[in-house]
Amino acid sequence: MALSLSTHRHNIFVLSTSKTIAIGHGRTKSRRADSMVVKLAVAYEEGQLKRPKWGGETPLSRLVGALISFKPLSALLKLGARQVLISTAEKNNIPWREMRREILESDVYKEIESIQNPSIIYPDYYLNPFHAYDEGNLSWLAAAEAEPATMSIARRAMPNASSPEEANQVMRGNWLQAIQQHHLQHSGNSMISDILDIGCSVGVTTRFLADNFPLAKVTGLDLSPYFLSVAQFKEKKRAPRKNPTNWIHANGEDTGLPSKSYDLVSIAYVLHECPERAIVNIVREAFRLLRPGGMLALTDQAPESKILQVCFYFCYIYLV
Ligand SMILES: C[S@@+](CC[C@H](N)C(=O)[O-])C[C@H]1O[C@@H](n2cnc3c(N)ncnc32)[C@H](O)[C@@H]1O
Numbered sequence: 001m002a003l004s005l006s007t008h009r010h011n012i013f014v015l016s017t018s019k020t021i022a023i024g025h026g027r028t029k030s031r032r033a034d035s036m037v038v039k040l041a042v043a044y045e046e047g048q049l050k051r052p053k054w055g056g057e058t059p060l061s062r063l064v065g066a067l068i069s070f071k072p073l074s075a076l077l078k079l080g081a082r083q084v085l086i087s088t089a090e091k092n093n094i095p096w097r098e099m100r101r102e103i104l105e106s107d108v109y110k111e112i113e114s115i116q117n118p119s120i121i122y123p124d125y126y127l128n129p130f131h132a133y134d135e136g137n138l139s140w141l142a143a144a145e146a147e148p149a150t151m152s153i154a155r156r157a158m159p160n161a162s163s164p165e166e167a168n169q170v171m172r173g174n175w176l177q178a179i180q181q182h183h184l185q186h187s188g189n190s191m192i193s194d195i196l197d198i199g200c201s202v203g204v205t206t207r208f209l210a211d212n213f214p215l216a217k218v219t220g221l222d223l224s225p226y227f228l229s230v231a232q233f234k235e236k237k238r239a240p241r242k243n244p245t246n247w248i249h250a251n252g253e254d255t256g257l258p259s260k261s262y263d264l265v266s267i268a269y270v271l272h273e274c275p276e277r278a279i280v281n282i283v284r285e286a287f288r289l290l291r292p293g294g295m296l297a298l299t300d301q302a303p304e305s306k307i308l309q310v311c312f313y314f315c316y317i318y319l320v
Helices: 033-045 059-069 071-091 096-104 108-115 140-157 164-186 204-212 225-237 276-289 306-319
Strands: 010-016 020-023 029-032 194-198 217-222 246-249 262-268 290-301
Touching (some): 071 140, 096 140, 108 140, 108 225, 140 164, 164 204, 194 204, 217 225, 225 246, 262 276, 276 290
Parallel strands (some): 194 217, 194 262, 217 246
Antiparallel strands (some): 010 020, 010 290
């Protein structure tokens, strides 16, 4: 199918409010949204969410469910899973523990005061344990490990890259190339002046955007003040930019930002972490924030997952 285009098993979508869609990595294709997205929506309805063998309603899945709900055992399983994750990353030349230590032993803690929005109300899903962290994304440990975790994703997606850095460059580079190509083809000579990166985490995507669009004002937005603190801390360590990046602690479902104020909204590797309701709200909010002719750039893993099918469907609704 036209969408399964990635050598890196991720899909990239660049959509614009001028009713075109570009899909690609390297070889970007673009067509009218009303014909293309209908095909996507239909084709994706045929897809199945891939589940592990113990998923679903089988006796094995019920046994696994019962074992996981037994707290001491689930704590042990989580610990084991984390250790496997870290040792796999380190075997792949990602210095996980060193990167974590660098953050945890730094002055990062000072940043949270200027970033945290005390009146934020977290959505329920965000308060659940996540990625084997009891406080989900709301902890310094999760924030200190977010960048090595991102590098592990890139490494898995680009197994032939010669280093984790190259894997990240290629994965992010493909995404930027799709954005730039789409912009050239569909936005005439218009400038990209304002960019919003929703779910920016510790700012990896945001930095790529700021490096590639140095004339634009770039804003990273996330629900975790810990992740944003790391993002701001890392940004302060590098040479100052002409347009410093702005970090906002807000919910991407309802940012409170003015309508039609961005030329590019990026949502990179965020939606697979969100329930359907949040996906719909985040996509709706992104379209509200875009200027006429602006672009929505989505990239995520698991192209066949049901959750992304939902996302395509809602993009379709907003485009036609
Ligand atoms: C996997 S990380 C994204 C990584 C980053 N965009 C990148 O490309 O490296 C997913 C991020 O989405 C954020 N997130 C999840 N739900 C959100 C929401 N409703 N509003 C804002 N950020 C959200 C999480 O806090 C997390 O930082």
